Amino acid sequence: AAMREERIKKTKTVCTYCGVGCSFDIWTKGRKILKVEPNVEAPANGISTCVKGKFGWDFVNSEERLTKPLIREGEVFREAEWDEALSLIAEKMTAIKEESGPHALGFISSSKCTNEESYLMQKLARGVIGTNNIDNCSRYCQSPATMGLFRTVGYGGDSGSIMDIEQAEMVLIIGSNTAESHPVLATRVKRSHKLKGQKLVVSDLREHEMAQRADLFIQPAPSSDLVWLSAVTKYIIDQGWADKSFIDEKVNGFDEYYKSLKDYTLEYAEEVTGISKDHLIQIAEMIHDSESLAVLWAMGVTQQMGGSDTSTAISNLLLVTGNYGRPGTGSYPLRGHNNVQGASDFGSMPDRFPGYEKVSDPKVRAKYTEAWGTEVPEHPGLNNHDMVDAMHDGTLRALYIKGEEMALVDSNVNYVRAGFEKLDFFVVQDIFFSKTAEYADVILPASPSLEKEGTFTNTERRFQRLYQVFEPLGDSKPDWQIIMDIANRLGADWRYEHPSEIMEEAAKLAPLFKGVRYHLLEGYNTLQWPVKEDGTDTPLLFKDGFPFPDKKARLFPVKWTTPLEYEEKYDIHLNNGRLLEHFHEGNLTYRSKGISSKTPSVFLEISPELAKERRVVSGALVRLISPYGQAVVKCHVTNRVKGKEVYLPMNDAGNAAVNLLTSSFADKDTDTPAYKDIMVKMEIVEEK
Numbered sequence: 001a002a003m004r005e006e007r008i009k010k011t012k013t014v015c016t017y018c019g020v021g022c023s024f025d026i027w028t029k030g031r032k033i034l035k036v037e038p039n040v041e042a043p044a045n046g047i048s049t050c051v052k053g054k055f056g057w058d059f060v061n062s063e064e065r066l067t068k069p070l071i072r073e074g075e076v077f078r079e080a081e082w083d084e085a086l087s088l089i090a091e092k093m094t095a096i097k098e099e100s101g102p103h104a105l106g107f108i109s110s111s112k113c114t115n116e117e118s119y120l121m122q123k124l125a126r127g128v129i130g131t132n133n134i135d136n137c138s139r140y141c142q143s144p145a146t147m148g149l150f151r152t153v154g155y156g157g158d159s160g161s162i163m164d165i166e167q168a169e170m171v172l173i174i175g176s177n178t179a180e181s182h183p184v185l186a187t188r189v190k191r192s193h194k195l196k197g198q199k200l201v202v203s204d205l206r207e208h209e210m211a212q213r214a215d216l217f218i219q220p221a222p223s224s225d226l227v228w229l230s231a232v233t234k235y236i237i238d239q240g241w242a243d244k245s246f247i248d249e250k251v252n253g254f255d256e257y258y259k260s261l262k263d264y265t266l267e268y269a270e271e272v273t274g275i276s277k278d279h280l281i282q283i284a285e286m287i288h289d290s291e292s293l294a295v296l297w298a299m300g301v302t303q304q305m306g307g308s309d310t311s312t313a314i315s316n317l318l319l320v321t322g323n324y325g326r327p328g329t330g331s332y333p334l335r336g337h338n339n340v341q342g343a344s345d346f347g348s349m350p351d352r353f354p355g356y357e358k359v360s361d362p363k364v365r366a367k368y369t370e371a372w373g374t375e376v377p378e379h380p381g382l383n384n385h386d387m388v389d390a391m392h393d394g395t396l397r398a399l400y401i402k403g404e405e406m407a408l409v410d411s412n413v414n415y416v417r418a419g420f421e422k423l424d425f426f427v428v429q430d431i432f433f434s435k436t437a438e439y440a441d442v443i444l445p446a447s448p449s450l451e452k453e454g455t456f457t458n459t460e461r462r463f464q465r466l467y468q469v470f471e472p473l474g475d476s477k478p479d480w481q482i483i484m485d486i487a488n489r490l491g492a493d494w495r496y497e498h499p500s501e502i503m504e505e506a507a508k509l510a511p512l513f514k515g516v517r518y519h520l521l522e523g524y525n526t527l528q529w530p531v532k533e534d535g536t537d538t539p540l541l542f543k544d545g546f547p548f549p550d551k552k553a554r555l556f557p558v559k560w561t562t563p564l565e566y567e568e569k570y571d572i573h574l575n576n577g578r579l580l581e582h583f584h585e586g587n588l589t590y591r592s593k594g595i596s597s598k599t600p601s602v603f604l605e606i607s608p609e610l611a612k613e614r615r616v617v618s619g620a621l622v623r624l625i626s627p628y629g630q631a632v633v634k635c636h637v638t639n640r641v642k643g644k645e646v647y648l649p650m651n652d653a654g655n656a657a658v659n660l661l662t663s664s665f666a667d668k669d670t671d672t673p674a675y676k677d678i679m680v681k682m683e684i685v686e687e688k
């Protein structure tokens with residue numbers, strides 16, 4: 001028994017998939033995972049997990065893991081030792097910087113990596129190379145939500161805790177397939193709706209599970225949410241239902257905002273969105289009758305030409321109705337990846353230092369220059385959307401990506417891949433030989449979350465520690481160590497022995513995280529930012545006002561951006577999103593047998609009407625063609641979609657990859673690709 005106890009180990013970790021941030025104990029013996037055991041102390045999930053958190057871990061021991069650095073030789077790669085790979089990287093980066101300046105290099109951090117690793121990536125870009133060309137994948141998802149919240153309430157995170165959502169009298173879900181994308185969070189809404197009479201309204205193109213459960217489900221025309229949101233807000237004000245005392249006391253800009261709503265009548269909204277006036281009035285009445293409203297939204301809102309403006313319209317509605325600063329109220333932009341919140345929080349953004357301090361602020365720059373002992377660049381850098389254009393025009397010559405599968409998850413991937421081919425030097429750091437790695441010059445083997453220590457920040461701004469379960473496989477290393485090695489080869493003298501030291505440095509610099517220390521995050525202890533110097537955290541934002549000089553929020557006028565226009569032959573609107581079982585391009589979940597055996601491939605959801613018109617049945621193989629590329633996929637006829645609206649899950653890395661079809665058009669305020677604004681035509685490849 002003694003021997004058995006020595007060999008079986010229980011370690012607390014945090015899920016590496018979605019932004020809910022479930023934490024649990026993982027039981028192991030050697031490198032074998034025995035079971036995943038939820039723990040009542042876990043703040044976001046308690047005793048629940050979803051199928052990914054429970055069964056999605058086999059990838060860690062996959063034979064396909066990268067275990068050695070690889071260096072390109074012509075068309076093939078050869079294995080190399082770390083020393084050779086690091087020397088080559090230092091030599092090439094130095095040469096390109098000398099020839100073309102620091103801004104010829106770009107850096108992309110990962111929302112799969114820890115906060116500490118994102119901090120080091122931006123420190124490498126800014127402090128060692130001297131460029132603000134640093135970004136992360138929130139550019140692909142939630143940057144518009146952050147923008148909408150910065151404009152109106154000042155903090156770009158969920159207003160309260162996941163638990164608080166249960167207290168909302170009314171929940172409005174817009175463009176979020178919550179039951180599949182954020183399953184454990186969705187169960188809280190399902191429970192409150194069923195047991196506590198919480199009112200639920202869902203707006204989506206597709207009738208997913210939450211839509212089926214809703215008291216009212218609306219299917220507005222694609223890209224039109226801003227219109228009905230603004231019309232409902234105007235109607236509420238016109239009925240005298242605005243929260244006057246909240247606005248007088250806590251909100252600026254009401255008059256100008258109200259003027260901006262002039263055209264957003266119920267009639268206009270009905271015409272544009274297709275939602276009946278009656279339903280819009282019903283929504284307004286439900287909001288008026290509810291003590292508290294929480295709005296949950298995701299990519300269906302943000303991945304549009306006007307994603308930031310629609311996010312702003314949501315926040316405007318919440319301000320007008322006094323729905324901030326109390327449990328069960330506020331904004332919940334649901335973060336996709338486990339640490340997409342943290343990647344931005346810790347400065348992997350071209351215009352912000354850690355804690356969202358602006359790079360354009362000379363005082364903030366002076367602080368970093370002093371702390372790091374190097375000048376930091378003044379002008380905001382390129383975001384990852386700009387970086388692709390800069391690869392094409394030759395101004396970006398070198399790129400270092402860690403843990404991002406840009407060749408599949410960016411929009412219009414044919415264009416992205418052509419950009420990679422133009423780079424003079426490309427470093428990809430990953431745990432697998434990804435699609436992106438095919439274009440690299442050097443590939444560095446990293447360690448996944450179970451092989452390292454660090455912290456993740458989930459969608460509710462909550463810092464959680466993960467503990468090392470296994471030693472890094474083969475010669476792979478935790479990302480923070482690799483970044484440090486590269487920085488030191490480039491002349492820095494970083495000596496971090498543990499991620500806790502990185503966090504301490506970051507927390508001392510960024511006021512938002514001032515009191516964050518590892519000893520406060522032991523085991524299942526957590527902190528939600530902002531964290532004061534004495535370690536007091538902030539589960540609920542805006543209780544004592546908003547983070548602006550006068551403590552008042554701002555109503556921010558916005559206008560509807562019409563959807564893109566396509567030639568008539570592209571007559572089908574293509575929606576896209578997740579499947580419950582798989583995560584994004586599937587690099588992890590397809591390598592986890594517990595999952596891939598159950599859900600081996602994706603399928604195109606097509607409405608019975610369209611199936612009849614085009615004479616296809618479930619199982620038929622079709623080709624989708626957009627102005628940007630083609631994809632081939634099997635059909636599944638279902639009532640979940642209606643009319644000429646089809647839905648393709650994004651979880652395919654091959655011929656059915658949705659981003660072979662999407663465009664390079666983007667939200668005008670943040671450059672987040674308009675993944676959801678795409679029209680296609682359809683051809684039958686194989687009848688069933």
Ligand code: SF4
Nearest residue numbers: 015017018022050053
């Ligand atoms: Fe992981 Fe999200 Fe599932 Fe929780 S809900 S187990 S965080 S994928």
